[in-house]
Amino acid sequence: MRAEARKPYDIESLTNVAVRVFAERGYDGASMDDVARAAGITKASIYHHVTGKEALLGRGLRRALDALSAILEEPGSNRGRAGARLEHVVRRVAEVTFDLLPELSVLFRIRGNSPTELEALAHRRRFDRTVASLVRQAQNEGSVRSDIDPGVATRLIFGMSNSTVEWFRADGRSSPGELADAICKVALGGLKI
Amino acid sequence: MRAEARKPYDIESLTNVAVRVFAERGYDGASMDDVARAAGITKASIYHHVTGKEALLGRGLRRALDALSAILEEPGSNRGRAGARLEHVVRRVAEVTFDLLPELSVLFRIRGNSPTELEALAHRRRFDRTVASLVRQAQNEGSVRSDIDPGVATRLIFGMSNSTVEWFRADGRSSPGELADAICKVALGGLKI
Incomplete structure (x- = not known):
């Protein structure tokens, strides 16, 4: 259970991960699956913090x-x-x-x-x-x-x-x-x- | 039959359209549907000239x-x-x-x-x-x-x-x-x- 071994994410640390993924792959080329994979958590856990990809971009x-x-x-x-x-x-x-x-x-x-x-x-x-x-x-x-x-x-x-x-x-x-x-x-x- | 009313496309003129679409929307954000729409022809007609989006990018x-x-x-x-x-x-x-x-x-x-x-x-x-x-x-x-x-x-x-x-x-x-x-x-x- 990789995700549970880590410090739990909050909206700021999730934004850190998301902007790195967007910067690497381009925003249009990046999916929420990519963000989830980079964060080492499930997509569902991300949606617990934020409404979606555009909200992460906005932050x-x-x-x-x-x-x-x-x-x-x-x-x-x-x-x-x-x-x-x-x-x-x-x-x-x-x-x-x-x-x-x-x-x-x-x-x-x-x-x-x-x-x-x-x-x-x-x-x-x-x-x-x-x-x-x-x-x-x-x-x-x-x-x-x-x-x-x-x-x-x-x-x-x-x-x-x-x-x-x-x-x-x-x-x-x-x-x-x-x-x-x-x-x-x-x-x-x-x-x- | 909009497409037939125009000068038929060749690979060079199709590349012209495709790079304009890629430049406007970003390559990752652009689809072959976007290219077909900009060209005013069907996607099938494009595939008559070129194997796909990456080939148009390459050109x-x-x-x-x-x-x-x-x-x-x-x-x-x-x-x-x-x-x-x-x-x-x-x-x-x-x-x-x-x-x-x-x-x-x-x-x-x-x-x-x-x-x-x-x-x-x-x-x-x-x-x-x-x-x-x-x-x-x-x-x-x-x-x-x-x-x-x-x-x-x-x-x-x-x-x-x-x-x-x-x-x-x-x-x-x-x-x-x-x-x-x-x-x-x-x-x-x-x-x-």
Whole structure:
């Protein structure tokens, strides 16, 4: 009785397992059987905690979006020149991406196939718009090149940063801190005047 | 008889439809029913041309990988200083991405869930290794900063470039040429010494 030998699951630890499975197999490619197998419990036990796969997705996406939103509340995102605030946000997004790798990995791949996904995409667009407005302010103060549309610059920065979920391995040669540095150097270095 | 009113499909035009469906819904989320519906023909008619969904995926991935490989054969990728060759490759990858948007979009999202996907990932890794070696040469000749691992720099450049498949819209504000310029400015500008 493998399941009984373990610490019993609660909704948070089940969400941990589910987002890892979704990140590995893709949300559409993953079934509740896959989640149950990874958790080492029966599907029925999972339905004791949660209504289904989309609810688990919703919980994982919520973690990712809450962590991104929290960055915008940090002092470094709100004090000082726009160029420095932008650098703070970009570095913290990279750090949060490594901290919540499966959650962010799932967030970056959703396409709006359900109400849960559509709501998360809307939330993420609001985040991107806030950062784009920061890029525009940094352009206006002269710390970022002005020959690139702020929305395009934002998407390119996060395109680079978000791509790390596809290839970062915790046992690889580069640490999260080194990669966050590299992202800031390349993405923000390229935007400097 | 909607299907008969159209130009009959051949394997190439069916592949066009299939990669668009895979790009929109995700390969795992797309069914042969979706492909048949998008093509306006019956599933049986599709199986007249191709053995199944994985074969259509294989044909789409082959187009993407052939286009990437062809870039490495171009004179601009083989003549002159490494820094200039790197810039040529990065610009051409961005251009090819916009030319073959659904094919590249599908390629960038596969995870190795089948032999077809694994083979394509191996091909793509060889491409990335060639570019990483170009980054290393550009570092050695002093045209690219040396404080970032060449493999990491390659992944960050393509992370930025590849992300465009997620948000580029042909009717959007930026043209493919403008976006390719922006990618070169940011990704390569950030690598400059």
